[in-house]
Amino acid sequence: MDMGSLARRLMNRFQHGMPLCPEPYREMASTLGCDEEQLLECLRHLDRSGQLSRIGPVFEHSRAGASTLAALAVPVERLQQVAERVSQYPEVNHNYAREHAYNLWFVLTGPDRPHLDRVLDELQQDTGLAPLDLPMLTAYRIDLGFALGDAP
Incomplete structure (x- = not known):
């Protein structure tokens, strides 16, 4: 799977509404049609390259x-x-x-x-x-x- 395509789809889909469940990365991967390890590697790549600064909730x-x-x-x-x-x-x-x-x-x-x-x-x-x-x-x-x- 092309990392650039996965990264774009990941960021477009999950800028809002990250799954609230025991295994959010597995759920995200399923939604994007990849496996959890591919998704995690994509996130690591985005972090290392400086394209992603954080993953987490925004609280009121x-x-x-x-x-x-x-x-x-x-x-x-x-x-x-x-x-x-x-x-x-x-x-x-x-x-x-x-x-x-x-x-x-x-x-x-x-x-x-x-x-x-x-x-x-x-x-x-x-x-x-x-x-x-x-x-x-x-x-x-x-x-x-x-x-x-x-x-x-």
Whole structure:
């Protein structure tokens, strides 16, 4: 089976609605007409090549605890070091650089707001940089799926 074709079909079909069952990869493979090992090898290939950044659910954070968008204004020469420190926290589920005075942005999710405050305080102590804390006030639902064209 052509890996490129399988990858396109996999990403088109399962950007949303991954099976909730004891063997999701087997179910996905069955849906795509391949075996589970082919599907897993395709996922490993996508991961190694940088075409896939994560596989997993997206939770409604307000039902699972607390969440906030945060940013740091990091001197360019410290950006890699500070980004690695931020990424060490299991509460961080996105961490990315941007071209702006606040050049390191990340999302924190935790059990409650005081927990997030402790993480932000600890980061400030560790880095000497004051986080910009931007909690969500209004939710806007957008579909982040992208059709990859015809997938035979």
